[in-house]
Amino acid sequence: MAFDTAAEIVHAIRSGQTSAVEVCHDALNRIRRGDEALHAFLEVTADIALNRAAALDTARDDWDRLPLLGVPVAIKDNICTQRIPTTAGSKILSGYRPPYNATAVDRLIAAGAVIVGKTNCDEFAMGSSTENSAYGVTRNPWAHDRTPGGSSGGSAAAVAARMLPLALGSETGGSVRQPASLCGVVGVKPTYGRVSRYGLLAFASSLDQIGPIATTVADAAALLEAIAGPDARDSTAANTPVPHYAEALTGDIRGLRVGVPRKIITAGTDREVLEAFDQALDVLKEQGASIQDVELPHSSHAIPVYYLLATAEASSNLARYDGVRYGYRARNAATLGDMYDRTRDEGFGPEVKRRIMLGTYVLSSGYYDAYYLKAQQVRTLIRRDYDTAFEAVDLIAMPTSPTPAFKLGERTADPIKMYLADVFTVGANLAGLPALTVPCGMTPDRLPIGLQLTGRLMDEATMFRAADAFERVTPFARSRPQA
Amino acid sequence: MPADFSSDDLLRLARLARIELTEAERVLFGPQLARILEYARTVQQIDTAGVPPTSHPLGTSAPMRPDTRLPSLERDEVVAQAPDADTQAGLFKVPRVLG
Numbered sequence: 102m103a104f105d106t107a108a109e110i111v112h113a114i115r116s117g118q119t120s121a122v123e124v125c126h127d128a129l130n131r132i133r134r135g136d137e138a139l140h141a142f143l144e145v146t147a148d149i150a151l152n153r154a155a156a157l158d159t160a161r162d163d164w165d166r167l168p169l170l171g172v173p174v175a176i177k178d179n180i181c182t183q184r185i186p187t188t189a190g191s192k193i194l195s196g197y198r199p200p201y202n203a204t205a206v207d208r209l210i211a212a213g214a215v216i217v218g219k220t221n222c223d224e225f226a227m228g229s230s231t232e233n234s235a236y237g238v239t240r241n242p243w244a245h246d247r248t249p250g251g252s253s254g255g256s257a258a259a260v261a262a263r264m265l266p267l268a269l270g271s272e273t274g275g276s277v278r279q280p281a282s283l284c285g286v287v288g289v290k291p292t293y294g295r296v297s298r299y300g301l302l303a304f305a306s307s308l309d310q311i312g313p314i315a316t317t318v319a320d321a322a323a324l325l326e327a328i329a330g331p332d333a334r335d336s337t338a339a340n341t342p343v344p345h346y347a348e349a350l351t352g353d354i355r356g357l358r359v360g361v362p363r364k365i366i367t368a369g370t371d372r373e374v375l376e377a378f379d380q381a382l383d384v385l386k387e388q389g390a391s392i393q394d395v396e397l398p399h400s401s402h403a404i405p406v407y408y409l410l411a412t413a414e415a416s417s418n419l420a421r422y423d424g425v426r427y428g429y430r431a432r433n434a435a436t437l438g439d440m441y442d443r444t445r446d447e448g449f450g451p452e453v454k455r456r457i458m459l460g461t462y463v464l465s466s467g468y469y470d471a472y473y474l475k476a477q478q479v480r481t482l483i484r485r486d487y488d489t490a491f492e493a494v495d496l497i498a499m500p501t502s503p504t505p506a507f508k509l510g511e512r513t514a515d516p517i518k519m520y521l522a523d524v525f526t527v528g529a530n531l532a533g534l535p536a537l538t539v540p541c542g543m544t545p546d547r548l549p550i551g552l553q554l555t556g557r558l559m560d561e562a563t564m565f566r567a568a569d570a571f572e573r574v575t576p577f578a579r580s581r582p583q584a
Numbered sequence: 585m586p587a588d589f590s591s592d593d594l595l596r597l598a599r600l601a602r603i604e605l606t607e608a609e610r611v612l613f614g615p616q617l618a619r620i621l622e623y624a625r626t627v628q629q630i631d632t633a634g635v636p637p638t639s640h641p642l643g644t645s646a647p648m649r650p651d652t653r654l655p656s657l658e659r660d661e662v663v664a665q666a667p668d669a670d671t672q673a674g675l676f677k678v679p680r681v682l683g
Contacts, residue, residue, distance in 0.1 A: 200661040293641045307639055336646040405624040416601060423602070425676055430667035437681045442604035451612070454603055458594075459617055459624075461601040471628060477637030479627050484638060516616055517623055533641025558642065 103127060107172040107266045107320040114171045115164055121154035121171030125215055128173035131264040139240045141259040143178050144186050145218040153215050167213025169327055174209055175268040177256050178219040179226050180311065181300035182206055189302045190224040190234035193448030194428040203300020205269060205311045205328040212327040220255030220268060224450045226276050226304050228252050229522035232513055233452045241284060242582040243548055247506040250280030256314045257284040263581055267324050268314045273304050274407050275526025277312040278538040282501035282551025285540045287321045289313045292559050293533035294339035297332035305414035308530045317578055318539060318569040322346035325561065341559055349562035350569040355389030357567060360494035362397045370503040377542025377550040378500045388570055395490040395497060399482045400528050404520055407527040409463050409476035416460030455516065484532045491557050496567055499525045501538040501551035525553060535561045539568040540577035589614045
């Protein structure tokens with residue numbers, strides 16, 4: 102017996118068709134069978150998960166108020182899990198077991214979810230291919246010689262391979278949506294502030310946000326609902342009520358206005374991606390939505406703005422990794438200063454060092470105004486473009502990624518080429534807007550293509566409604582990689 | 585602004601960032617950082633006169649909460665995570681500060 106979606110699992114446990122322990126065993130078996138080839142997981146917490154599942158099976162009185170009852174969930178390894186190794190894919194945090202859970206993890210547990218392990222990612226979420234992990238690459242379940250995308254590549258690959266129905270990822274510039282798109286699953290970047298960042302290892306604090314990865318829009322919405330909401334431990338978590346998203350999933354998008362920034366998506370996008378995107382727009386139109394052009398004139402600057410801001414914030418956030426309080430420490434250093442310098446050289450990988458150095462430069466005396474302040478001002482212009490566009494439309498549609506999954510090793514020598522994987526996703530991060538990807542096509546080689554929908558601030562419900570309506574009438578969310 | 589990163593520029597940055605770079609990393613990072621910076625420099629051509637900077641996408645100010653005492657993390661568990669810690673004494677340990 103096998104249940105693929107979170108909704109099916111919750112229903113099957115409540116109706117007595119299965120138990121949380123059986124579901125947990127099933128997920129652990131799928132991981133055991135599938136992960137040798139993919140390496141999506143850095144840690145599988147089988148004993149903790151089975152104990153938790155057994156406890157849920159006996160707590161029948163609680164079942165009705167647990168929206169994720171018995172659902173196995175994987176957690177990206179840059180999100181803190183109490184007493185469970187949390188490395189963010191970095192050698193500098195090798196062996197670290199956080200003394201606390203991230204708020205999102207606590208809320209998952211409170212919702213009845215069963216955490217089964219930690220997933221691979223680019224080191225400190227810096228990358229678009231999961232090749233920057235200190236613990237080896239993850240492979241795309243659709244083609245093992247290709248990247249799953251990144252940085253949440255482990256989470257996306259695990260869900261795409263149907264090892265489990267749900268995973269948490271995190272975004273700074275597209276790190277949930279891009280891998281979800283390349284792996285053919287649903288990925289959501291909530292509005293900045295929708296989900297507490299407490300316990301998310303900080304990369305760029307004005308951009309970072311935890312988000313769901315799932316095989317269906319309904320599951321992704323249920324996961325977001327479980328983890329969202331204000332948190333006294335994160336002052337940037339918005340004090341905005343969280344809707345019951347299931348009510349938004351009506352299947353009815355008549356009258357919905359969808360904007361397409363045609364100018365920015367035609368250059369540099371693969372033909373097969375554009376074709377799938379245009380066909381997706383036709384589907385939305387047939388369902389009663391109207392499609393119109395919108396302009397996002399400053400979007401061409403989004404990638405450079407992003408790399409100036411994100412590296413600056415990273416250089417500050419990653420100063421804490423110094424070998425004193427956790428993780429890795431260089432051996433035989435004569436002085437404290439020597440220990441810092443060598444710990445950081447030996448503990449960080451090349452991409453993290455590049456970004457710390459660039460961020461240090463951007464923030465250094467004499468360059469701050471020309472780079473950091475300037476980038477913050479252009480960020481305002483990018484936000485205003487979206488504000489203007491949303492006066493005329495309810496959602497903005499773009500491809501999620503300009504290409505399907507690329508080959509492992511293809512872009513590692515060229516940082517800028519790697520950065521361009523995020524060209525359609527960073528805008529939502531800079532503007533703080535919610536955005537998601539939903540599968541919308543397949544290349545002739547059977548590589549998934551994703552449709553991206555961006556909504557107004559705090560209006561995840563509208564993009565869930567449109568993506569769910571799209572999913573109902575298209576076959577892509579149900580297609581899965583060969584085992 | 586340097587059009588390229590000289591070895592001295594890199595060393596200065598590495599000192600500020602407290603990362604001891606190997607010779608091989610210096611050779612690799614110099615041209616890469618110069619190229620990334622040249623690319624990022626395109627934002628300087630945009631007219632931003634009178635445009636306020638964005639540091640928080642929602643533009644909200646930090647909310648207040650009641651100043652109540654809450655339990656801290658367990659000291660023993662925290663110290664146990666540190667390399668070379670003196671867990672008996674409950675202390676982090678580091679090499680001597682002066683060389």
